Amino acid sequence: MSEINMPTINKTLEALRKNNMQAYFCKNSEEVLELVRSLIKKGDTVTHGGSVTLAQTGIKKLISNGDYNYLDRSAAGLTREQVEEIYIKAFTSDVYLTSANAITESGELYNVDGNSNRVAAILYGPKSVIVIAGYNKIVHDINEAVERIKCTAAPQNTVRLKCNTYCAETGKCVSLEKDGSLMPDGCRSAERICCNYVVSAMQRKKDRIKVIIVGEELGY
């Protein structure tokens, strides 16, 4: 477990604000729930990307409480077609909740996606995007973010999702076997989860993206 480092967290929050994102720090999941409740209005259409962090913080339970029009992509009995419909409806939602694969100290969000419904919704569509991330997602810069995904996030997510990939077997991306591995290098698996690589830097729509950094280790 890495040490929580408040100067680094504060530097990151300040950089996110300079990039036109709202940025908050919450000590724990209880504070996250209180803050998220204040950022969503009753009756809002709400949905989310796939995320271990949202389950760990109790966000899924919160948005299932009947106060919101929750588009639940993991509801029992949904066909693949119905799940895809929810992905499309996400673009007109009021609030989209997600985590981030990494957040740089310079205030950029870095997300890598296979199906890519999550990165698409972060980029465009939902009126408000709320990103919740444990302090363990903070990295120095984009190079470190790329490494974090190849060595930590992707291997653990492919194991969780039971994907047949090199990193699920070995704990790191196949691209790291090469000298001078580049961001888009990777495996040729049909179940590859790294297909689109998105950096969210300064935003033109001020405050559309809200980032909550939590003083707990969350997600991968």
Ligand code: SF4
């Ligand atoms: S490209 Fe393939 S091997 Fe590399 S991290 Fe992504 S899923 Fe794993």
